[in-house]
Amino acid sequence: MVLSATDRELIAVIQDGLPLVAHPYAAIGEQLGLSEAAVIKRLESLQTAGLIKRMGVVVKHRALGYRANAMVVWDIPDAEVERIGALLADEVCVTLCYQRPRRLPAWPYNLFCMIHGRERDSVLRRLEQIVSCHGLEKIPHTVLFSGRSFKQRGARYVETGNVPGHLQRSHG
Amino acid sequence: MDSVDASLVNCLQDGLPVCSRPFDDIADSLGLSVDELLSRVQRLLDDKVLTRFGPMFNAENLGGALSLCAMQVPLDRYDEVTDLVNAFPEVAHNYERDHLLNMWFVIATERPEQAAVVLGEIEQLTGCQVYDMPKQEEFYIGLKLAV
Numbered sequence: 030m031v032l033s034a035t036d037r038e039l040i041a042v043i044q045d046g047l048p049l050v051a052h053p054y055a056a057i058g059e060q061l062g063l064s065e066a067a068v069i070k071r072l073e074s075l076q077t078a079g080l081i082k083r084m085g086v087v088v089k090h091r092a093l094g095y096r097a098n099a100m101v102v103w104d105i106p107d108a109e110v111e112r113i114g115a116l117l118a119d120e121v122c123v124t125l126c127y128q129r130p131r132r133l134p135a136w137p138y139n140l141f142c143m144i145h146g147r148e149r150d151s152v153l154r155r156l157e158q159i160v161s162c163h164g165l166e167k168i169p170h171t172v173l174f175s176g177r178s179f180k181q182r183g184a185r186y187v188e189t190g191n192v193p194g195h196l197q198r199s200h201g
Numbered sequence: 202m203d204s205v206d207a208s209l210v211n212c213l214q215d216g217l218p219v220c221s222r223p224f225d226d227i228a229d230s231l232g233l234s235v236d237e238l239l240s241r242v243q244r245l246l247d248d249k250v251l252t253r254f255g256p257m258f259n260a261e262n263l264g265g266a267l268s269l270c271a272m273q274v275p276l277d278r279y280d281e282v283t284d285l286v287n288a289f290p291e292v293a294h295n296y297e298r299d300h301l302l303n304m305w306f307v308i309a310t311e312r313p314e315q316a317a318v319v320l321g322e323i324e325q326l327t328g329c330q331v332y333d334m335p336k337q338e339e340f341y342i343g344l345k346l347a348v
Contacts, residue, residue: 032264040263046246046255049239051222065221072219072256079262083216084223087253093202100298100305110338118340126340129269132332136271136302141334173305176297179287 030078035063039071047084090124091178095145097152102138103170104131110140116163117142122155137169149174202250205231209241213254266313268335270320271302272327279303282327291319302332 032040038061048056054072055065063071075081090098105113110128117140118126125143146152153172160166212227228238245251260267274282279297286292286306295306310316320331 030262040256040258043256044258046253047217049243049254051224051235051239053223054219054221069219069221076219079259082257082259084219084255085216085257086210086213086251087257088210088214089249089252092248092250098296114338114340118342124342126342127269127336128338128340129334129336132334135273136332136334141269171300173298173300176299179283179295179297 030074030080032080035061036071036075039063039068040075088124090145094147097146097149098175099144099146099149099152099156100173100175101142101144101156101170102173103140103142103165103168104137105140105168107139113163113165113168114140117159120159122146122152138171202245202248205233206241206245206250209238210245210251213242213251260309263311264313265309265311266316266335267307267309268316268333270306270308270334271332272304272323272329273302274304274327274329276303282329285326286323289319289323291315304329 039057042057042060047053050056052065054068057063058065058068061068072081076083103113114126114128117123122144123142124145125141127141128139129141131137131139144152144156146155152174156172160168160170208231209227212230217223218226222235224235224238228235231238233241242251242254246254272282272286282304283295286304287295289308291308291310293307293309295304297303298305308316308319310319316333320333323329324331
């Protein structure tokens with residue numbers, strides 16, 4: 030899908046978040062000089078094309094008291110990744126689950142999942158349960174806990190520099 | 202954060218409909234007015250429980266690139282390298298992790314070819330090799346806060 034100029038303006042306006050009002054798409058339309066119906070139609074087509082996954086939220090787990098943030102990485106035979114990835118994603122404590130390429134020899138792991146917990150011990154206990162419950166004892170894995178977090182601003186997808194000033198959000 | 206907040210966050214994670222009054226159904230199911238719901242969302246944003254409320258983009262389908270990258274940074278240069286890496290606007294977030302590969306960051310670029318340029322610049326500036334691991338598949342996560 031090729032983005033039109035209107036799509037790019039729309040993405041630039043919403044990429045930092047939706048306005049918190051009862052009719053958010055009407056408010057966006059006002060900013061862009063579009064009707065509410067036109068905004069909804071554009072967003073639906075962006076969703077259908079898979080450019081927008083959904084309108085949702087990003088939860089910051091540290092703020093919920095989940096201070097232990099473990100990236101658990103697994104070296105799974107390629108033929109098994111689909112099955113085991115789906116199993117892990119279904120676990121309540123798993124908040125992200127991705128398949129990524131190995132970078133041998135430095136990095137042999139091809140499945141990444143995030144497990145959040147209140148403390149490291151509880152995360153490790155939960156991981157042990159997951160391993161034994163799904164029979165993953167033979168799958169090499171390791172746990173990388175996070176230390177400091179330096180930057181959390183979320184990705185930007187459209188440079189706002191080329192959007193006219195009056196179209197930029199004032200409270201982004 | 203009370204149990205209504207937790208239910209609200211769970212509902213919002215599942216996604217908000219794209220329609221004229223997208224908050225009505227969630228507000229109804231939680232027994233809140235839309236105004237009450239909106240002020241709760243605002244408070245969760247103010248308290249930084251939520252860092253963003255809005256569209257979840259699929260960067261690859263937008264024509265851009267998003268990748269998780271790792272580097273092995275000498276401990277005595279960690280702060281210096283952190284500053285160098287974080288100065289790039291393409292770096293979305295950056296975590297220290299306890300592994301030989303001890304710096305993990307996400308880069309997001311509007312066009313795929315920019316990613317290689319940025320990673321090359323980071324390698325040149327820091328003298329550290331960057332291992333670039335873009336996602337190949339995402340396994341769907343429903344959500345899940347204890348209510």
